[in-house]
Amino acid sequence: MTHNIRVSVKPAYIEQQSQPAEHRFVYAYTITIDNQGDVPAQLIGRHWVIRDADEKKQEVRGIGVVGEQPHLPPGKRFTYTSGVILDTETGIMEGSYQMKTEDGQLFDVPIPAFALVPPHAIH
Template identity: 60%
Template sequence: MTDIDIQTKPQYIEEQSKPEEPRYVYAYTIRITNNGQQAAQLISRHWKIVDENEQLQEVRGLGVVGEQPRLEPGESFSYSSGVIIETPTGTMEGSYTMKRDDGSQFEAAIDTFALIPPNALH
């Protein structure tokens, strides 16, 4: 178990998707929990988004949703965001750069999760 636990929950947004364009919209909710013994602050994010045509989008930036949350041991932070891909399905994975109070930094991995509309799997 790592110090930072990251849970993901993607959701297809049918009313914003336009398959004829092609445009498939997904929302995702992330819950970050500090299971470590020290406080840690989320400094930046790095996402790799791949559609079924192997088209890669990479997203890097400071914080998440305009914030750089600092989590004390046992604390959690949740946020929601979204992504648009050109195929019905895809995957996302990435990492957060975290900083401890002593200035040391580490990467918290975000496991790959699937972007799949309901009823896409038989």
């Protein structure tokens, strides 16, 4: 948690859209960004590092999330769902959000690493 901004993630394997024979594994992930602090903050940008089981790395940088730059007053949260396609059945994602306070202070909030694993592969 940075500046009392908490990020939680729920990944889900999308079997209907995946095509294992074609090396296409589709995941959705739902992110909740919760401002547990006393200062309003706005999400400005994102940075993702995505690795598949073969250690192939993708980096994604962009403005906002799902076309938005949500403003989070204290006590408020923002939830969104996005997705990723891997060439291998499993992978891992991590990253950070760039946030800005009302007085213009920029800070990064880490997104903890999370595994992308289909239910049948969990032991």
